[in-house]
Amino acid sequence: MKTTERDAKIQELIGKYPKKESAILPVLQFLQKEEGNTLTREAIEEAAQKLDCSTSKVYGIATYYTLFNTKPVGKYHLQVDTCVPGFLHGADAIVDHIAKKLGIKRGETTKDGLFTLSTVQDLGSCATGPVIQVNDRYFENMTIEKTDQLLEGLKKGNWPENDTSMKVVSQCGILINDRTQKDCRALAFYKKNGGYQSFEKALGMKPEDIVAEVKAAEIRGRGGAGFPAGTKWSFLPKNDPRPVYLICNADEGEPGTFKDRQIMEYNPHLLIEGIAVSAHALKAAKAFIYIRGEFGWIADILETAIGEAKDAGYLKHVDIVVHRGAGSYVCGDETAQIESLEGKRGNPRVKPPFPANSGLYGCPTVVNNVETLSCVPYIIKNGAAGFKKIGVPNNFGPKIFGVSGHVKAPGIFEYPMGTPLKEILDAAGGVKGKMKGVIVGGLSVPILTAKEAEGLVLDYDSCAKAGTALGSGGIIVVNDTVSIPELALRTIEFYHHESCGQCVPCRRGSLTIESKLRDIVAGRGQSEDIDLILSLCKNIKGLTLCPTGEAFAAPVQAMVAKFRPEFEALVKR
């Protein structure tokens, strides 16, 4: 690209944001692509100069977000997801096969510069694992044979088709549409099925009445915390002169979770209508969809859909910017996401102040999950009362459950809140082998033993009562072939890899637990290491700056405490 074109592109990216520095991730992503998949020193200097910030800040960002390559990689960067769901689906065998076939170890590049092999932490393709991301493209449901075909194809410059098949069941029919239809993403398809009627209705309503309706629907935030969304909306200060920002949190990155992409990838207009209605209710003239950077093609789908909605006149009141993250789990935390959108490392902020009062650029901000916002059209169309016909008291509405791990038919299941776990697992073809345990809300929640999971009902309150959490609804089934110490090691590897590194208990705690678990799994551990891990978990919970500490301390503690004999059997006596 010519220098003038390059400059123009950078200026175009900067122009999307109220503040220049917010464009730092898009500018680095653009420059990396321009420089052949590597962020060179010159590119970093160029970004710093164009964005008026220091080189150290840009380099700090380039090394914080994993999608930036500050060291050269091969033409095809093979990234195999070996996190818990990938591990359960056999990702390690794929890694070993590639390593053997190409004669390279993890992190190495072939001599011809064609391939680099890396293992990565969670690509959000849990039911379709093993998954290999090649540069920015996904290859799901991989087998050894398909991996061979992929490598042979790439050598010749051919990209095979991605196989995204998995079980899809929608009992509610609200969030998951008929993806077998080729035009399922198109505005015409969406409108044919009643799309944008809620928006038309909302336009005739006062913003405060929409907020009241959402509050009355008692919808609890689907990102994992389960905080009532309407209440969150009502925290916005009244009669404040500052602009209000709406951020749609599409940074789904918790292992076991792959629900938001189902909406965005196949039913994008539902989310856009949800944002259009919510922005009207919150009087937000600017909204951002913060989508994890790995989902590049889904971001493209969203941009196409936004273009269609804009042309159809649905977005006169709000400008929606699709902002691609760059590889960071912690940016799913609302304050880290705001920091990231402001063009910084994704370090969570100290609360208070809360985003409703001081969020993006110090302005009132609402951050809602994709699934939450996608429920808004249904609430407005059918009223709070209609919404509350679905689900159980205090846990209303539909919920997308993702099932991965040891079931016969992993996939995605839209059922009412309060559906028994057994019903979902049956829909997923039942457990493959004998169940040892189940993680029901994404990797951050305590594992339940098969016995504890008996009779479990999937809603926020029932899961809390059972000593775990519904979280994101990412269900990971583990059968009795799995070593729990190995599972615990994979768990902490993820969190140590993702820790923002800001506070000591998370930064050093995750590293220490990982080191001790690695010793135990390798047979080098001592029996006191088990107690050390438990003591660290106990003290880390509640001590970290953001919930990430709890997110690894709680599940690791549960794995060690509930399956202690397995750990004892591995340590030296």
Place this chain on the structure above:
Amino acid sequence: MSKKITIDGRELVFEQDKTLLQVARENGIYIPSLCYHEKTGPASKCRVCVVEVDGMKGLQTSCSVAAKEGMVVRTDTETVREAQRMVVNLLLSNGNHNCLSCECNGRCELQDAAYFLGIERPPFIIEERQERDSSGAFILRDAEKCIECGRCIEGCNRLVVNEVLDFGYRGGHTKVICDEDAPMGESTCVQCGECVQMCPVGALIENKYIGVARAWETKTVRTTCPYCGVGCQLDLHVKGDQIVRVTGTEGAHPNQGHLCVKGRFGYDFIYSNERLTTPLIREGENFREASWDEALDLVAGKFKQIIKESGPDAIAGVSCARSINEDSYNMQKLFRAVIGTNNIDHCART
């Protein structure tokens, strides 16, 4: 308006807009802290300054929680201590925190915390990180002692706005970087040393200070920097009759502890063998030592001669930037009133 708060059973009076940590410190109650510094404010990152507050769930970082009327705070419960010990142990378990050989022994906030918490050595060791950056002209960066508190970064970016330091990488690999993770000596760092002054441990050390003195061997003498007319306040750390270290005086005008590279590191010229101790008069190619009377008589005589031959405007005076205001005033008075010319200027202006 003063308000009341109870810390560890003591009822204390405090002024508006103070944090729990500030109120505790003002009243002699020690709460270990590492990432907090008066100049950069709360960071809430080290999590060592935690306390329990009645009515608030879980442990609170005292650096960030504002003191409020009627609050009841405990800094010494077993829950607090257990959390603090874990944090300090986690920090000590990595790197090389060897007080025996550390320049910061006796003035280290990590050492203070460990001593207070009764930690002799960490119960577990995780890794040894071997990274020392000795490329800086005046500053040694010792990553083995770094606790990633970020105070140096805040100082570099927010206080002196040199924007050289930042955090790079993440998780357990998080570290302080210069520019694009360049060695300090090859980076855009100007060696002002603000980072050294902000460092709570021995991770940033003045090269000249290494192996020279321990904190308790020195006394502090406050003075005004002789380099320029700003008048920065500095503390000379003196061992015997030798200056071994210079720091900016915290909380003093005009520099609030900041110094430039000359003020902080350029002090050893006073011990130079090449330093002039008497006036020198040139004779042919060489200089000879002279008394002040002889030198002044010579200069005065030459001035008179020039004025007589060419008038007072044939003489010009340039005052030195290292002069204090009073000397510069006298200099212009000498030129205007005694010599009789307006040819007077100042080297910082020309």
